Amino acid sequence: MKKMLMVATVPSMIGQFNMNNISILLDLGYEVHVACNWNDRSVWTQEKVDNLKNKLNDLKVKFYQIDFSRSIFDLKNHFESYKQILELTNKNKYNFIHCHTPIASVITRLVCKKSRIKCIYTAHGFHFYKGAPLINWMIFYPIEKYLSKYTDILITINKEDYNRAKNSFKMKAIEYIPGVGVDIQKFQLDDFDRDSYRKQLGLNKNDFMILSVGELNTNKNHQVILKAIAKLNNPNIKYMIAGKGNLKSYLIMLSKKLRIENQVTLLGFRKDIAALLQSSDLFAFPSKREGLGLAAIEAMASGLPLITSNIQGIKDYLIEGITGYSCNSNDVNAFASNIKLLYENQKKRKNISESNKKFVKKFDKKITEKIMKDIYFNALLNCGGSRKK
Known part of the structure; x- marks a missing residue:
């Protein structure tokens, strides 16, 4: 039986973004193995990790512990991870490896180079992009460019990354997919009692609820919304964030400092996102x-209408005034202005809502699944597992 290995730094990358890929590979007759740092709790709780392991067991997918670190400066762990992946590939003789997340993918592609194993790499957003800090370009760009030579298929999920890689990198093939895909029907709830649910959340009839979903970290930049809400001085505007992370204490402290603590709720990890x-x-x-x-x-x-930053992959779906409004990621005044605009204009919110329900169809998971099946089948199923010397 053909074997493949799915690699990522943390379990959440497997559980959130690759279960459909695993199902496709199983349907194509592959024995699928998964490798990541199962001990990492920076994103997922122990319960979620255990649930993922149970799902993989049910699918008869083997999984392995690799001591990946999320810090680029943890050279000792990177070397140990390299040895662990190399040992795994020598033992199992994989036909190909599909890797995700920057650090795990650097290490894995170096192993593929040494072992001459075919490699697919999905870049879930390069760290170098228009407007990125110079240090990102100095560190990540040369690494990705060099390792592209040892990447059989590079998959990008936004057009900026696709165009840059196509013009500057040396991978054997490049593909664009519209993200990992969304189950659109899951988020269009029928017979949903909105008033009742809002009451459970502690919202009044006149409250205007802004929601963010994501890890509480520096990159997600929730603090700019807190500052924008404070600037508006409107107690009816409420802000809820679903997610966990190491900035929880800071965001609580900031909301108190801005005197909007009664308008802000950190919901933690939630299963009721829809x-x-x-x-x-x-x-x-x-x-x-x-x-x-x-x-x-x-x-x-x-x-829902969107207010977003104006960077990288977000540009693929944020159409100004049509799907929402964008701002410089640090522009508190612009975020405040756009929140005020949509707060005051119910007709605009309704028009954007209708536009978004139509526009989002291009990100349907059925489209992504078809592309991934074609990539796996056409590019890899009919070829041998080793790269020629």
């Missing part, structure tokens, strides 16, 4: 970097 979206009036996505931004696309599927 219901939260349906209960909201506006979706805020002010990230400093996004490969595409699944959370915002899910919000579009729910019919």
Whole structure:
């Protein structure tokens, strides 16, 4: 039986973005193995990790511990991870490897180079992009350009990354997919009691709810929305964030400092994202970097207007005044102005809602699944597993 290995730094990348890929590979007759750092808790709870392991066991997918670190400076761990992946590939003789996340993919492609194993790499948003810090270009760009020579298929999920890689890198093939795909129907709830759910969330009839979904970290940039809300001085505007992360204490402290603590709720990890979206009036996505931004696309599927930063993958779906409004990621005044605009203009919100329900169809998971099946089948199923010397 043909074997393949799926590699990522953390379990969430497998559980959130690759279960459909695993199903496709199993249907194509592959024995699928998964490798990541199962001990990492920076994104997922122990419960979610255990649930993923149970799902993989049910699918008869083997999984392995690799001591990946998320820090680019943890050279000792990177070397250990390299040895672990190399040992795994020597033992299992994979036909190909599909890797994700920057650090894991650097290490894995070096192993593929040494072992002459075919490699697919999905870039979920390069760290170098228009407007990125110079340090990102100095570190990540030369590494990605060099390793592109040892990448059989590079998959990009936004057009900026696709065009840059196509023009500057040396991978054997490049593909564009519209993200990992969204189950659109899941977010268009029928017979949803919006008023009742909002009441459970502690919202009054006149409250205007802004929602963000994502890890509480520097990149997600939730603090800019807090500052924008404070500037508006409107107690009816409420902000809820679904997610966990190491900036929780900072965001609580900042909301108190800005005297908007009664308008801000940190919801933690939630399983009811579709219901939260349906209960909201506006979706805020002010990230400093996004490969595409699944959370915002899910919000579009729910019919929510967007206010976003104007960077990288977000540009693929943020059409000014049509699907929402964008701002420089650090422009508090612009975010405040756009929140005020949509707060005051119900007709505009309704028009954007209808536009988003139509526009989001191009990100339907059925489209992505078909592209991935073609990539796996046409590019790899009919060729040997080793790269020629």
